[in-house]
Amino acid sequence: MTFLRNNTQRSRSTRLAALLGGGVLIAGYALGIAPAAAADDPVKPAPSSVGLPATLTVGDTPESIVLNNTGTRGYVTLNKTVGEIAVVDMIARTVTGHIDIGAADPGYLAINGANDTLYVSTTDWVSGMGARMQVIDLASGSVTGTVFIPSEAQGVAVSADDASVYVVGIDGTLSVIAADTLAVRAVIPLPGQNAHSVQVSPDGTRAYVGLDGAFKDTPMIAEIDLSIPAVTRTLPLPDGDSEEVGGTDLTPDGTTLYVATGYGAKIRTVDVASMSITASVSAGPGVYRVAAIPENNVVLTPSLSWEYLLSVDTATNTRSNSARTMGAGAFDVAVDPTRSYAVVTDRWADTLSFLDFPAITNPAPVTVEDAEEATFSSDASNIYPSTVTLTWEVSSDEGASWAAVPDADEETLSFIAASADNGNLYRIGYHDTFTGARGYSTPALLTVGGRAAPPVITSGPLPNGVAGAEYGPFTVTASGDPVITFSAEGLPAGLRIDPATGVISGNSTEVGIFTVRVTAVNAAGSDTATYRVELTTAAVSPAPSPSTVAPTTPGGGDGGGTGLAGTGANAPTGLLGLAGALALLGAGLLIARRRRPLGHTA
Template sequence: MYVRRIAAAALPLAVGLTAAGPAHAADPGEATGPTGQKLTVSATENIDPAGQKVTVTGSGYALDQGIYLAVCAVPKAGEAPSPCLGGTDMSGTSGSSYWISNNPPDYAKDLVKPFTVQSDGKGGFSLELTIKAKDSSADCTQRACAVVTRADHTHSADRDQDVIVPVTFGAGSAPNPEVPAGTVRHQAVRTITPPLGGATDTEADPAAGHLHISTDSGSQSRLATYDTATGAVVGTPIELPAPATVMALDTGSGTLYLGLTNRIASYNTRTKVFSDNLAPVTGNIKYLAADPGADRLYVANQQGRSITVYSTENWQPVGEPVLLPFLPAGLAVDTKRHIGYATYVGGAMENGSLVYRNVLNAIDGSTGKLINSLSLGTTALGSMGVTVDSTSGTGYVANLAAGTVFTVDLQRNRVTGTLTVGANPRSLAYDAGTKTLYAAQTTAGTVAVVDPTKNKVTETLATGDGPDELTLDTERHTLFTVASGKVVQSQYQVSPTVTAAPKAVLVQAGKQAEFRAAAQGSPTPTAGWEVSTDEGRTWQPVAGAAGPKLSFKANSEHDGNRYRAVFSNPVGSIRSTAVELTVTPVPKPSPTDEPTDGPTDGPTDQPTDGPTDQPTGGLSGGNSGGSSGESSGGMDPGPDTTALSGGTTNGGGNSIGGGGSLASTGSTLLPLTIAAAALTALGAAAVALRRRTLA
């Protein structure tokens, strides 16, 4: 029957100092030890999992004791840091670990790094340490690790030399703070400042990913095109014969219509051809609104106080102009029903009092005739900017004086509600894809982001003084606001929502464990992974894990770990549910699978007696005495450790030396330069690497 091993809990990266335990870092990059030692690491966060060099500086160490410097798992209080990263360094020059001592055993005098004697009589050092997240000795991708010092094997049980500076691995920045799934925010992407003259109007071309900006300096008028992704100018700006105070885009043909004061011009954004004087207008053009599906252009004439519908096929008026009693204050088109909507506001004396009239007019694009009028009350400036949601047939009209926006059922021609916006809204824009209304707050220098379904301002976007024209890229859900002659670009963003959570995995040791998860958001969220080795009490990033899939070779240490995905974008992050990894041992071969004709005795050329001239402080490991796992004077290397051994002791265990042991860190890491000296000094003693796991 398989009994699950409970993995040892990885400690949090900041642990309080206990009387008998090691010191932990209070601040990133530095820690103070039990006897006043100080250990400083030049870089401790976001270390390259593939390998990175850091400078490690130590001071305040006793000169009569040797230490090891390495990267090891963060231990429990009172335990030695173990296992540790590194390889079998037989030369002492790998830089993955160091043995530092001023009184080493004779066999190691050429292998150790000496302390620098400081003015206080203590030892110091400054060494370059190579750190990576994972090797055959230890795995820091899924457990907390640190740059540590610890007593060498001549004082292996001494915890006074344990000084610990935690390090973290990974690529990229940490996830943003966690927010509820689907949280909406707007990011100010950039502010475009035209080089010559202030911006007068903008039009977004979603299909091309372009923004067209008209400018006027008083002496020069231009039309420039910008890439909405980078903000860079596309092509060469064209000179205009007159200021283009208003524009409208036919998204189907890519034709940009320009109101040049008293005439209509066009610019084909595909062919780059400019055509002037397509339709002369008696008066000044105040607003333009295009209906691409019907080949219509609605023109609001300020001086003529009228709305005229033009056919963009022959530039002839469709019917007679619709005359208004006051100046037009807003213009929009229902592109699904091909109806234009114009507002006006004006005051008149009635019975000796000034009374304001706010009206929304509906104009049939096929005939150019007025088909409906809707009174919006008598508030001063109560019918200004207008925008239309063609999908639902809803109109929105700004009531500047009241700080509100009317919602209008356009098919039934009636007001259905009032949205509280504040700060004198005027220009409006509606994004049907996100169901978001934008209202330029003229007296606050901001744009209100409104959720009409909740009658709630969800955000306020700073734009600068006098926000006026609003333009939307409805495919990228980006708002462009003209304010103070500049254009502010604001991106609609949504925090991630998990759409597929990972599932628990059961896998045999040595096989690949794989977890998958998915999420949606805008911008597309990035994915990382976190692991808990203590049943979800603490979590740490899985170093180097990026993307919606986490895959690694499972071993017994991973059994019982919990994993969760972390999805993040500029709005915030969300974590998936956590699932458990179960790692089963490799099945043992049955007796019938074992060879019957092999040798029954061990090799006959093994030495039966170890050397009699072993140096004090030599290396030991393996199982001696057949039970305790330690040779006389040796040290218990701890769980899942590997020790270099040689020679023979009672019970068949192999060891080299009897006066001490390699300060085992769970690998052949800490300085196995010792092994080179030992093998030379002791001759051709048999060497065996033995793995011990404590129950």
């Protein structure tokens, strides 16, 4: 979205006063004096309902801001003697660099959908360069093109297809510029001077421009048919010259336009199809920018006079009684596309003010026994008590339906669990009425009974093995519940443990003694056992001893073979030794019998 600035707040107000006939009011802005509140302005929020966002100093007089489509990077115009664009890391909240555009007064910004090109309007009357639109390549941070425009720009927008750039000028013209060639395709006259802000429909066929009539004509919204191109419809604002068009925002579907009316203090809702005002809310004095969060039915707008960020509920058409304190000169506003923060430029404080949206962490599952206390916890951040509520909910049907837990509006939920609660899901939700943000945590399971037991390794020592051979397999066992996962450190190369079954197997060629640490883990804890495993080389069987007499085959030998072989003359010496041993044994027995003592009977 493009947020555009009212010329009454520009540093060159003296020249514009002469041009527009509004010198007193414009000069007051140049001195930092905001306009007085209109008669029907709402009551200023009480201090007790005001939050204090974080701030970041960015440089001299920050005014307009745009974000990339992920909300990670922001670009801010700094209205110094030599203008610059501050580059801001929106996540780290730091200024990462500056882009020198060589112009005394940078104005409005627009970024293309590809997030690689920035368009900035500049005005340099001192050097005689006049009004220009400059093109910045964001990869290199340098100006790559310049387009001269008829008058000082007060709004820049890029078509959804990145093909065209639209610039509205103080002289009441809309310039259409080709993004690829930077050629001016058309300059469309508008019904009045002092054009403010431009929004382009998603299909690129229509543009909507605010005109405040140079403080003498009726302020209005003009619709331009870009195919003609010409103004086809106008919508006068009902309060006439008591209000002006400061900034606008078009919803992504192109159906609704929100209009901030500056010192008119109102936020107007315009139905684009009928070009009619469907709602008006008195927000506060000096509302010159507006940022819609249509999915939350919320519009945010800074009040320059009060230096607050205000919130309008577009469903009920009411302004929140709470507010967020901004720095001096609160002016432009942008909302992170991922909806995690909003940011405001503080012109006179030289800062950005950040409003972080609420956030919560997910509670962990809980297991208790029957009649024990169950406690679910979440860390909630950016909680403003005046606008943010927390709620715990329970589901007994696996998340198909949810019911609020009575009196549970804190970050912690505690209660005595019963067996009937087993299997219930619990979640925490938040709702911020200021930003419209709401959300829920991931559900957490409650288990009653069957408390998870940590593992205990129950298997005995690991067996030794042989290098080069298949090991085991050996299964490591452990008690405990729920499911256990196994791991091992120090196994010889080639062996592994199955994480699910605990089976150790494989083939290792390493030889030696190894110290192995086996660990079993589940949700309730862990257990570790240390083992000694030895892998040895394979056992080798000894070779047989040679015979003292070589065996002979029939008919062999030096003498050519005789009948001695048949009579056993060449029998193996082992047989002869056996016969001799038997003979000696027999003789020994005989001697033993003869030596028995006299009178011993057998």
